[in-house]
Amino acid sequence: MRHGAGPRLRRGLTALAVLSVAYLVVVAFVSNSYYQLILTLVPVWALFGVSWNILSGYGGQLSFGHASFFGIGAYTVTLAVVYWSLSPWLGIPLGMIFGGLAAIAIGTPTFRLRGHYFALSMLAYPLAILYVLQYLGFQEVSMPMHRQNPVAFMEFSQPRVYTLIAVCLLAGGVVVSLIIENSRFGLALLAIRQNELAAEAAGINARQWKMRSLIVSGMMAALAGGFYARVLLVVTPDSVFGMLVSAQAVVVTLFGGVASVWGPVIGAAILVPLAETLQAELGTYLPGIQGVVYGVAIIAVMLLSPDGLFWTVRDRWFPQKSPDPIPDLVSLSPPVRRASAHVGAPLLKVENLSRAFGGLKAVSEVSFSVAEGEILGVIGPNGAGKTTLFNVLNGVLSADEGSAQLDGQHMLGRKTFEVCRMGVGRTFQVVRSFPRLAVLDNVIVGAYGAGFSDRAAIDSAVRALHQVGLQDTSGVAAGQLTNKQLRLMELARALAGTPRLLLLDETLAGLGREECDDVLGVLARLREQGMTICIIEHTMHAMMRLADRFVVLDHGRVLATGLPRAVVEDHSVIEAYLGRKWAARQGA
Amino acid sequence: MDLEILIENVLNAVTAGITIGCIYGLMCIGLGLIFGIMRIVNFAQGELLMLGMFASFYLVTGGRALSFLGPYWGPFVGAICAGPLLFAGGALLHKFLISRVSGLRTAGSLDEGHFCQLIVTLGISLVLQNGGQIVFGSTPVAVRTPLSAEAYLIGPLYGAATVFLNKAKLVAFFVAILVAIVLYLTLEYTRLGKALRAAADNPTAATYMGIDVDRAYRIAFGLGSGITAIAGGLMATYISFGPFVGFDFVIIMYSGVVLGGMGSILGAFWGGLTVGFVQQFSALILPPQLQNAAIFVVFLVIVLLRPQGLFGRSAERA
Numbered sequence: 001m002r003h004g005a006g007p008r009l010r011r012g013l014t015a016l017a018v019l020s021v022a023y024l025v026v027v028a029f030v031s032n033s034y035y036q037l038i039l040t041l042v043p044v045w046a047l048f049g050v051s052w053n054i055l056s057g058y059g060g061q062l063s064f065g066h067a068s069f070f071g072i073g074a075y076t077v078t079l080a081v082v083y084w085s086l087s088p089w090l091g092i093p094l095g096m097i098f099g100g101l102a103a104i105a106i107g108t109p110t111f112r113l114r115g116h117y118f119a120l121s122m123l124a125y126p127l128a129i130l131y132v133l134q135y136l137g138f139q140e141v142s143m144p145m146h147r148q149n150p151v152a153f154m155e156f157s158q159p160r161v162y163t164l165i166a167v168c169l170l171a172g173g174v175v176v177s178l179i180i181e182n183s184r185f186g187l188a189l190l191a192i193r194q195n196e197l198a199a200e201a202a203g204i205n206a207r208q209w210k211m212r213s214l215i216v217s218g219m220m221a222a223l224a225g226g227f228y229a230r231v232l233l234v235v236t237p238d239s240v241f242g243m244l245v246s247a248q249a250v251v252v253t254l255f256g257g258v259a260s261v262w263g264p265v266i267g268a269a270i271l272v273p274l275a276e277t278l279q280a281e282l283g284t285y286l287p288g289i290q291g292v293v294y295g296v297a298i299i300a301v302m303l304l305s306p307d308g309l310f311w312t313v314r315d316r317w318f319p320q321k322s323p324d325p326i327p328d329l330v331s332l333s334p335p336v337r338r339a340s341a342h343v344g345a346p347l348l349k350v351e352n353l354s355r356a357f358g359g360l361k362a363v364s365e366v367s368f369s370v371a372e373g374e375i376l377g378v379i380g381p382n383g384a385g386k387t388t389l390f391n392v393l394n395g396v397l398s399a400d401e402g403s404a405q406l407d408g409q410h411m412l413g414r415k416t417f418e419v420c421r422m423g424v425g426r427t428f429q430v431v432r433s434f435p436r437l438a439v440l441d442n443v444i445v446g447a448y449g450a451g452f453s454d455r456a457a458i459d460s461a462v463r464a465l466h467q468v469g470l471q472d473t474s475g476v477a478a479g480q481l482t483n484k485q486l487r488l489m490e491l492a493r494a495l496a497g498t499p500r501l502l503l504l505d506e507t508l509a510g511l512g513r514e515e516c517d518d519v520l521g522v523l524a525r526l527r528e529q530g531m532t533i534c535i536i537e538h539t540m541h542a543m544m545r546l547a548d549r550f551v552v553l554d555h556g557r558v559l560a561t562g563l564p565r566a567v568v569e570d571h572s573v574i575e576a577y578l579g580r581k582w583a584a585r586q587g588a
Numbered sequence: 589m590d591l592e593i594l595i596e597n598v599l600n601a602v603t604a605g606i607t608i609g610c611i612y613g614l615m616c617i618g619l620g621l622i623f624g625i626m627r628i629v630n631f632a633q634g635e636l637l638m639l640g641m642f643a644s645f646y647l648v649t650g651g652r653a654l655s656f657l658g659p660y661w662g663p664f665v666g667a668i669c670a671g672p673l674l675f676a677g678g679a680l681l682h683k684f685l686i687s688r689v690s691g692l693r694t695a696g697s698l699d700e701g702h703f704c705q706l707i708v709t710l711g712i713s714l715v716l717q718n719g720g721q722i723v724f725g726s727t728p729v730a731v732r733t734p735l736s737a738e739a740y741l742i743g744p745l746y747g748a749a750t751v752f753l754n755k756a757k758l759v760a761f762f763v764a765i766l767v768a769i770v771l772y773l774t775l776e777y778t779r780l781g782k783a784l785r786a787a788a789d790n791p792t793a794a795t796y797m798g799i800d801v802d803r804a805y806r807i808a809f810g811l812g813s814g815i816t817a818i819a820g821g822l823m824a825t826y827i828s829f830g831p832f833v834g835f836d837f838v839i840i841m842y843s844g845v846v847l848g849g850m851g852s853i854l855g856a857f858w859g860g861l862t863v864g865f866v867q868q869f870s871a872l873i874l875p876p877q878l879q880n881a882a883i884f885v886v887f888l889v890i891v892l893l894r895p896q897g898l899f900g901r902s903a904e905r906a
Binding site for chain 1 (some may be wrong): 627703708710713715717718719721813832835846877878887891895
C-alpha cells in the first residue's frame with residue numbers, strides 16, 4: 001500500500017458503507033416500478049464508469065470504446081441462457097472472463113498506440129463488433145424466463161432484489177478501485193498518465209501496468225454489462241455496443257470527477273435519473289427536448305467545473321488536511337545495497353556506439369568508460385549528441401551499432417525500465433515530473449520501479465529526499481516546486497531506486513549561481529558516498545569543480561577524453577567551443 | 589458473361605469510390621482542421637455536417653431562397669452557401685464554448701484539456717441532434733435535383749460492361765475538389781494559413797510572435813465547420829437525411845483523418861478518399877451489413893501497422 005493508504009482506505013470504506021445503506025433505505029420506500037428500474041440502473045452505470053475510470057482516469061489511456069467489454073458481458077450472459085440454459089449466476093462470471101480475454105486481445109495491438117490514436121482505435125472495436133452481430137442475426141435477443149426455478153436463474157418477483165444486487169456489485173467495484181488507487185498499481189498508473197517516459201525511466205513497466213488496468217477494467221465493464229442484460233432481459237447490438245454506451249461511461253466519470261473512485265458514482269447518481277426523468281416527463285410533449293436539456297446540463301457543469309464535480313466540491317468545501325508526516329531517518333530500515341565492483345574498476349563501458357537520424361549521425365563511434373565511484377563530465381557544444389547518447393544508453397532510442405556494458409552486462413536492446421532496473425538512474429534535460437503527485441509520491445515511483453516492497457520503497461524514498469535536502473517539502477505537489485527543487489526531486493527519484501550509475505542531463509540548467517552551488521553540494525556528497533555519475537553540463541566552471549574526467553563530444557564524435565585541466569587546454573576542444581579563428585589567435 | 593459483370597462492377601466501384609471518396613475527403617478536411625491541427629476532439633462534427641445539409645435544404649428546397657437558380661445550379665450553390673453560414677456558427681461555438689476548454693487555456697495542463705473537450709463537444713452534439721429534431725422534425729428530407737436521377741453512360745467498354753456516372757455525384761465531386769484546392773492554397777500561401785499552422789504547432793510560441801492565437805483558433809474552427817458543412821450540402825443532393833444523420837458520418841470522418849495522418853490537410857483528403865474507396869469496394873464482396881465493419885477493420889489494420897497514418901510523419905521526441 002502507498003504512504004498514508006491506511007486512513008484513506010478506512011475513510012473510503014466507511015463512506016461506501018454509509019452511502020450503500022442510505023441508498024438501500026431510499027430504495028425500500030420507492031414502490032413505483034419505473035423509479036425502481038432507475039434505481040437499479042444507477043449502480044450499473046456507476047460500475048461501468050468505475051471500470052472506465054481505472055483505465056482512462058488513473059492511467060490516462062482515453063478509451064472511447066468501453067462498450068466492447070460491456071457488450072461482451074451482456075451478450076455472453078444472454079446467449080448463455082438462450083443456447084445453454086446457463087444461469088446468469090454463472091453467465092456473468094463467464095462474461096467477465098471473456099471481458100478479460102477481450103482486454104488482452106484488444107490491448108496487445110492497441111497499446112502500441114498513444115494519445116488520440118489509441119482513443120480512436122478503441123472506438124472502432126465495439127462498432128466493428130456491432131455490425132458483425134447484426135450480420136450474424138443477433139439484432140434483438142431476449143432472455144427466456146425459467147419460471148420453474150426462478151432464483152437459480154436470477155429471476156425475482158421483488159424488483160428491489162435487483163437493486164440490492166446492483167448495489168453489491170458496485171460496492172465490489174468501488175473496493176477494487178480503492179485498493180488500486182492506494183497501491184503501487186494506482187501510483188504507477190497516475191505516473192504513466194502524467195509522464196509516461198519519466199515513469200519508464202524510473203523503472204515502471206508502463207505497458208504491463210496499462211495491460212493490467214485494461215484487464216481489470218474490461219472484466220468490471222463486462223460485469224456491469226452482464227447484469228444490465230439480466231435486468232433489461234433484452235439486448236440489441238446498439239443498446240450494449242453502441243457509441244452512446246461508450247459515451248455513458250465517459251460522461252458519468254468526467255461529470256462526477258475523473259481519477260477519483262467517487263467520480264463515476266456521483267456522475268451516475270445525478271445523470272442517470274436526470275436523463276430518465278427528462279425522457280419520461282418531457283419526451284412525450286416535445287421529442288428531443290430531453291436531449292437538449294441533458295446536453296446543456298453537461299456542458300454547463302464542465303465549463304464550471306472542468307475536473308468534475310467531486311474535485312470542485314472537495315477543493316472548495318473540504319480543503320485537504322496536511323499530509324501524513326514522513327518517517328524520520330532514524331526509524332528507517334537499512335538501505336538496500338546493490339553489489340558493487342571495486343572502486344576504480346570500470347562500471348560503464350561504451351564501445352563504438354553509433355546512432356543516426358536519417359543522414360545525420362547524432363552519435364558516431366563513441367567509446368569511453370566510467371570507473372566505479374567516478375564523476376564523468378560529458379561536455380560539448382549544442383547538438384553534439386550528448387542527450388542522444390544518454391537516450392541510447394537508457395533505452396529511449398535504439399543504437400545502430402556498438403555496445404554498452406554495465407559491470408559486464410549488456411545494456412543495449414533493453415527497454416527503458418529494464419535499463420533502470422539494472423541500476424541506471426536518469427534525469428532529463430527538461431524536468432519530467434508527475435506534477436499532480438506529492439514530492440514523496442514522485443520519489444516513491446522510483447523506488448517502486450526498482451521493485452522494492454511497500455515498506456522499503458517508502459524508506460528508500462525518504463532517504464533519497466534527505467540526500468537531496470527536500471525532506472521538508474515531501475507533501476507538496478510537484479507542480480508547485482521551484483526549478484531547483486524540481487531538479488533535486490528528479491535526482492531523488494533516480495536515487496530512490498538505489499542506482500549504481502546516474503545519468504544526469506544538464507541538472508544545473510537554468511539555475512542561478514547560488515542554486516547551482518547547492519546542487520553541486522548535493523552531487524559532491526553523493527560522490528563521497530561512492531556514487532558513480534555521468535553528467536552532461538554546459539557550465540564550465542561548475543564542471544571543473546565537480547568532474548574527475550571529461551569526455552568531449554562534437555558532431556557526434558569523441559573529440560577528447562581526459563583530466564579536466566588537460567581537456568580545456570586541448571586545442572581541438574577550444575576550436576569546437578569557441579571557433580577556429582579564436583583558437584588560431586590564441587595559438588599565435 | 590460473368591467476366592463482363594465483374595468488370596462492370598469493378599469499374600463502377602472505382603468511379604463511385606473516386607466520386608464519393610473525394611466528397612468524403614472534403615468532409616475529412618473539415619475535421620482535419622479541428623482535430624488534426626488543433627487537436628480538439630470534436631464529437632459534434634457529424635452535427636455540423638447535418639447542419640450543412642439542412643442549411644442547403646432550407647436555402648434550396650425548403651425556403652426557396654435560391655429557387656431562382658433552378659434545380660440544376662441551385663442545390664450546389666446552396667451547398668457552397670452552407671459554408672459561410674456554418675463558418676459563422678462554428679466561430680460562435682468556438683468563441684463561447686470551445687475556447688473555454690481548449691487552446692491557450694489548457695496548453696500544458698494535464699491531458700491538454702481533452703477530457704473536458706470531450707464532454708463539451710458531446711453535449712453540443714446532443715443539443716444539436718435533439719434540437720434539430722425539434723426544429724427540423726424527424727421525417728427524412730432531401731435536396732431535390734433532377735441530376736440525382738440522371739447518369740452519364742461510358743461504354744460499353746468490354747462486352748456490355750458500362751460505367752454509370754450519377755450526374756449529381758459527379759457535379760458534387762467537382763465542387764468538392766474545387767473547394768479543397770482553394771482551401772489548400774489559402775492555407776499554404778497566405779498569412780492567415782501561416783498563422784493557423786503556427787498557432788496549432790505551438791500556441792505559446794505563436795503568441796510571443798504576435799499571433800492572436802484565440803482568433804486563429806476561432807477561424808480554424810469556423811473553417812473546419814464550414815468545410816464539413818459544404819461537404820454535407822453536396823451529399824444532400826444524393827442522400828436523404830434527418831437530424832441524426834451526423835452519427836453515420838462522424839466515424840468515417842475520424843477514420844479518414846487518422847488514416848491520412850493527423851495534422852496534414854492533404855492527408856485528411858487522401859484518408860477520406862481511402863475510406864470512400866474501401867466502402868465502395870467492400871460492397872462488391874461483402875453483404876451490406878458488413879460494409880461499415882470493413883471500414884473499421886481497415887482502419888484498425890492501417891493504424892496498427894502505421895500509427896502515424898498513411899501520409900503523416902512520425903514525430904515523437906524523447
